[in-house]
Amino acid sequence: xxxxxxxxxxxxxxxxxxxxxxxxxxxxxxxxxxxxxxxxxxxxxxxxxxxxxxxxxxxxxxxxxxxxxxxxxxxxxxxxxxxxxxxxxxxxxxxxxxxxxxxxxxxxxxxxxxxxxxxxxxxxxxxxxxxxxxxxxxxxxxxxxxxxxxxxxxxxxxxxxxxxxxxxxxxxxxxxxxxxxxxxxxxxxxxxxxxxxxxxxxxxxxxxxxxxxxxxxxxxxxxxxxxxxxxxxxxxxxxxxxxxxxxxxxxxxxxxxxxxxxxxxxxxxxxxxxxxxxxxxxxxxxxxxxxxxxxxxxxxxxxxxxxxxxxxxxxxxxxxxxxxxxxxxxxxxxxxxxxxxxxxxxxxxxxxxxxxxxxxxxxxxxxxxxxxxxxxxxxxxxxxxxxxxxxxxxxxxxxxxxxxxxxxxxxxxxxxxxxxxxxxxxxxxxxxxxxxxxxxxxxxxxxxxxx
Numbered sequence: 001x002x003x004x005x006x007x008x009x010x011x012x013x014x015x016x017x018x019x020x021x022x023x024x025x026x027x028x029x030x031x032x033x034x035x036x037x038x039x040x041x042x043x044x045x046x047x048x049x050x051x052x053x054x055x056x057x058x059x060x061x062x063x064x065x066x067x068x069x070x071x072x073x074x075x076x077x078x079x080x081x082x083x084x085x086x087x088x089x090x091x092x093x094x095x096x097x098x099x100x101x102x103x104x105x106x107x108x109x110x111x112x113x114x115x116x117x118x119x120x121x122x123x124x125x126x127x128x129x130x131x132x133x134x135x136x137x138x139x140x141x142x143x144x145x146x147x148x149x150x151x152x153x154x155x156x157x158x159x160x161x162x163x164x165x166x167x168x169x170x171x172x173x174x175x176x177x178x179x180x181x182x183x184x185x186x187x188x189x190x191x192x193x194x195x196x197x198x199x200x201x202x203x204x205x206x207x208x209x210x211x212x213x214x215x216x217x218x219x220x221x222x223x224x225x226x227x228x229x230x231x232x233x234x235x236x237x238x239x240x241x242x243x244x245x246x247x248x249x250x251x252x253x254x255x256x257x258x259x260x261x262x263x264x265x266x267x268x269x270x271x272x273x274x275x276x277x278x279x280x281x282x283x284x285x286x287x288x289x290x291x292x293x294x295x296x297x298x299x300x301x302x303x304x305x306x307x308x309x310x311x312x313x314x315x316x317x318x319x320x321x322x323x324x325x326x327x328x329x330x331x332x333x334x335x336x337x338x339x340x341x342x343x344x345x346x347x348x349x350x351x352x353x354x355x356x357x358x359x360x361x362x363x364x365x366x367x368x369x370x371x372x373x374x375x376x377x378x379x380x381x382x383x384x385x386x387x388x389x390x391x392x393x394x395x396x397x398x399x400x401x402x403x404x405x406x407x408x409x410x411x412x413x414x415x416x417x418x419x420x421x422x423x424x425x426x427x428x429x430x431x432x433x434x435x436x437x438x439x440x441x442x443x444x445x446x447x448x449x450x451x
Contacts, residue, residue, distance in 0.1 A: 028052045191223075192230030207232070208242040219244050220257035220265065234262055249294020267292050275299070279309030282327040284316050306331050306339035346384025361386070362396040372417025373398045388413045403441020405429075 028051055033044035042050035188202035189195060193211045198204045201211035212223035216232035222241035225233040235257040239246055247255030247265035252274040255265030270289030274296035277287040282304040288297045304316030306328040317325055319337040326332050326339030333354055335343045342356040343365045349355050355365030362370070366377035370386030373394040379387040390413035394400060401409025401419030406428050409419035424436040428443030430450035438444040
């Protein structure tokens with residue numbers, strides 16, 4: 001009986017060597033596994049014989065050692081099933097567990113939980129763990145997925161997929177445990193909240209000292225405008241806010257923000273006075289208006305010509321009424337509203353040098369010396385011309401006509417300018433007798449004797 005059994009074992013070993021795999025002609029329990037190895041599809045039982053599909057606790061796997069779970073959560077690979085042994089009979093042994101051919105690898109360890117991020121943005125989920133080994137071929141059990149890195153991981157890795165049981169293969173691998181979800185990061189501040197840096201704000205923008213809804217870099221926009229704090233808003237007056245570039249210009253001509261542009265300053269034009277007109281002596285400083293580029297034009301002056309500045313010091317005189325209002329030495333006299341070198345006849349004068357005629361008579365420049373007692377240069381309607389005086393006595397310091405009483409001389413418009421004396425047509429008292437004037441200023445009687 002023993003020799004017969006041995007013969008069958010030898011035959012089975014030869015068949016295995018030739019085929020290199022499971023043969024349907026090998027009967028269960030007929031092949032020895034004293035060295036702990038069996039052909040594919042068989043497992044070595046406690047009776048040292050190869051069995052097909054035997055109980056799990058009867059299987060002995062002397063193949064590759066299982067790998068222990070490392071510190072990173074990776075599952076160890078399953079051991080390989082032994083081959084060889086004599087042919088035997090009886091009920092099949094337990095099937096091998098997952099792995100290359102031996103026991104199934106240990107299930108994947110859960111991935112590490114995600115670390116909370118510094119900002120409120122959620123991190124990506126951890127990658128799922130790789131599946132367990134396939135039955136029969138003994139695939140290595142999947143390792144657990146690591147938790148997602150970043151700001152507030154949303155969850156750990158998915159566990160390994162259990163291996164499926166193959167024909168005569170071992171049991172599937174154990175699924176890895178899921179990792180714990182990462183902690184959420186802290187949320188940023190809302191727009192309008194005071195801040196120092198952008199990381200303090202939910203929007204990521206800290207502008208003009210407050211959390212802003214945009215980067216708000218335009219020169220004439222700001223995030224701290226009145227009731228619109230936190231919203232990038234147009235600045236409609238005044239200088240740019242915060243650290244933005246200032247508008248050019250100074251004084252009345254300086255630029256400022258307006259509703260016209262978000263990116264450019266607005267500048268006053270020529271209608272805005274940046275320098276008022278002024279006048280000193282006979283020099284006028286002209287008014288100036290802004291140049292629409294932030295500057296006031298250079299000082300511009302002009303001469304008042306023959307005249308001087310007005311009493312208010314704001315403009316040049318346009319005419320004169322006094323000699324003092326004439327500035328040019330060559331034209332020192334005011335004549336008919338203008339400054340002249342010498343006055344014309346009829347112009348008021350104080351000396352002969354003032355008059356073009358060289359004659360200052362009766363207070364005016366005169367056409368003639370006009371020395372006769374009944375002549376004058378200031379006769380109304382004839383000022384500046386030596387003219388007979390029609391009534392009264394001589395004027396302007398001229399000597400009187402002479403005579404006495406009713407016979408005294410007077411001016412009556414004689415062209416000669418001489419005095420008029422009454423004659424015989426005018427009676428005059430003369431002693432005891434009545435007489436007549438003698439046209440020389442005296443009263444006479446018969447024979448020229450006043451009796």
